Amino acid sequence: MSNLVELEVKSVALVHGEGGVGMMVILKERYGSRHLPIVVGPFEGKAISMALSGETFSRPLTHDLLYNVIETLGARIEKVVINDLVDGTFYARLILNREGEVYSIDARPSDAMALALKAKAPIFASSTVMDSASEYLPDLEEGEEGWGEDLGG
Numbered sequence: 001m002s003n004l005v006e007l008e009v010k011s012v013a014l015v016h017g018e019g020g021v022g023m024m025v026i027l028k029e030r031y032g033s034r035h036l037p038i039v040v041g042p043f044e045g046k047a048i049s050m051a052l053s054g055e056t057f058s059r060p061l062t063h064d065l066l067y068n069v070i071e072t073l074g075a076r077i078e079k080v081v082i083n084d085l086v087d088g089t090f091y092a093r094l095i096l097n098r099e100g101e102v103y104s105i106d107a108r109p110s111d112a113m114a115l116a117l118k119a120k121a122p123i124f125a126s127s128t129v130m131d132s133a134s135e136y137l138p139d140l141e142e143g144e145e146g147w148g149e150d151l152g153g
């Protein structure tokens with residue numbers, strides 16, 4: 001996986017559209033000004049928002065459980081790569097390392113991002129994805145009108 005662009009999660013926002021209310025994760029190019037908006041499900045959006053804020057739940061949620069399993073098995077999350085966009089759907093790979101052995105696992109970007117934030121692992125997108133789906137946006141200050149209601153970040 002070459003030609004990767006490192007991203008950081010800027011925020012999770014509620015968005016209002018024709019289909020009702022949804023959630024969007026806004027990733028920003030770490031060394032640039034492009035943003036990559038990805039629509040996610042409400043549970044995944046909440047998990048990402050919680051990971052951004054350091055908030056925890058009294059019992060492990062699904063992403064907490066998977067993270068704990070990965071660590072218990074002696075692996076670590078090396079990185080997440082958002083590697084493809086097909087018919088409006090993003091695809092990602094969760095890259096794990098266990099004793100020098102690297103595993104690339106298909107994952108929904110929302111699940112992969114939640115795990116990366118939990119593990120403090122970097123998030124990347126392929127340059128192809130960035131070229132086709134990113135937008136140049138000004139960095140919005142807290143409280144400014146923008147994508148929607150900010151839920152964390």
